[in-house]
Amino acid sequence: IYITVFYLCLVLIIFVILCIAYVSASFTKKKFTFLWPLVALRSICGLFVTVLFLPLLDFFVSLLNCIEDDQGRKVHVFFNDVVCFQGEHLIHAILAVSYTHLTLPTIYSVQISVVALSLTK
Numbered sequence: 001i002y003i004t005v006f007y008l009c010l011v012l013i014i015f016v017i018l019c020i021a022y023v024s025a026s027f028t029k030k031k032f033t034f035l036w037p038l039v040a041l042r043s044i045c046g047l048f049v050t051v052l053f054l055p056l057l058d059f060f061v062s063l064l065n066c067i068e069d070d071q072g073r074k075v076h077v078f079f080n081d082v083v084c085f086q087g088e089h090l091i092h093a094i095l096a097v098s099y100t101h102l103t104l105p106t107i108y109s110v111q112i113s114v115v116a117l118s119l120t121k
Contacts, residue, residue, distance in 0.1 A: 050110045060096040
């Protein structure tokens with residue numbers, strides 16, 4: 001279930017980034033064909049920069065949390081049968097690091113936009 005939730009979070013992040021791209025392109029053209037991405041962004045981005053920021057970051061980073069077992073292998077802290085940075089774990093670790101580096105600037109830019117808008121009101 002851990003990996004399922006991991007990939008659901010990744011899909012949600014990709015959805016938000018695609019919505020940001022669509023909304024910014026629509027603002028540039030000054031033409032909105034669909035309004036639902038704007039409404040979705042308003043709700044989801046508010047959650048991302050406040051309530052979901054640390055849990056998502058912790059969720060992605062916890063995938064990389066490994067310890068050494070009795071036999072000298074690096075294994076995951078919670079799932080002792082998963083050997084770190086081998087096989088499927090390597091793919092998940094690369095995705096976790098990639099999406100962490102992708103989402104941090106996105107969340108920071110959204111937060112800066114929210115603060116800038118609140119200062120102009």
